[in-house]
Amino acid sequence: MRSRLGLTILCLSSFSSLLHAQKTEAPKKRVASLALAPIVDKAGLPRVLIIGDSISIGYTLSVRQKLDGKANVHRIPQNGGPTKNGIANIEKWLGTGKWDVIHFNWGIHDLKFMPDGKRQVEAADYEANLRTLVIRMKKTGAKLIWATTTPIPQGDLVPTRKFGEVSEYNQVATKVMTENDVAINDLNAWITPKLAEMQKPKDVHYLDIGSDYLAQKVAQGILQALASAK
Numbered sequence: 001m002r003s004r005l006g007l008t009i010l011c012l013s014s015f016s017s018l019l020h021a022q023k024t025e026a027p028k029k030r031v032a033s034l035a036l037a038p039i040v041d042k043a044g045l046p047r048v049l050i051i052g053d054s055i056s057i058g059y060t061l062s063v064r065q066k067l068d069g070k071a072n073v074h075r076i077p078q079n080g081g082p083t084k085n086g087i088a089n090i091e092k093w094l095g096t097g098k099w100d101v102i103h104f105n106w107g108i109h110d111l112k113f114m115p116d117g118k119r120q121v122e123a124a125d126y127e128a129n130l131r132t133l134v135i136r137m138k139k140t141g142a143k144l145i146w147a148t149t150t151p152i153p154q155g156d157l158v159p160t161r162k163f164g165e166v167s168e169y170n171q172v173a174t175k176v177m178t179e180n181d182v183a184i185n186d187l188n189a190w191i192t193p194k195l196a197e198m199q200k201p202k203d204v205h206y207l208d209i210g211s212d213y214l215a216q217k218v219a220q221g222i223l224q225a226l227a228s229a230k
Helices: 003-036 052-067 083-094 123-138 166-177 186-199 208-228
Strands: 049-050 071-075 101-104 144-147 184-185
Touching: 003 052, 049 052, 049 208, 052 071, 052 208, 071 083, 071 166, 083 123, 101 123, 101 208, 123 144, 123 166, 144 208, 166 184, 186 208
Parallel strands: 049 071, 049 101, 101 144, 144 184
Antiparallel strands: none
């Protein structure tokens, strides 16, 4: 009788945990879905394109809210992944429309260690890819803004992943952007003092408060670029 009662309690506990996880996960998926969905331009407003990974997905909706009535904020319809993914998809992402500002980042996925012990995109290839992507984006006539890659926590991560040094790749990117007169939005320096309260434990991602804080800096950078274009 006791064993049956214990099993019942265990099952109910597991079921409750599953429901909690599903309830937590559902809003996250809805937010991501909204961020990735295409938007309809409001006539007369400049057009902005956000290119980036899941960190940028997290701040996209907040940036749109902050720039409501000031700019049409689009983003690529997926996680931007590493720079080699950018090379493969940049033509599709840019499309044929006019862009006034492109706010972009690649880095975290490039830094990721793969089963062969190498980073997904090694530093030399990362630099070469960035140069190719910058050249292509410059052809749009848009003001370009590079966002530095945000910090990756030390120690074990959930899910288990290993990354190279963010600072190394940010230095590579800074060199490329400086040589090409691309504005730099230092999200890394912006968020670093707030990591303890804004970054999820053992995760590269951010709590809602962290994504909104990043969005403040992104929106600020976009407004500055739009103002300088007038």
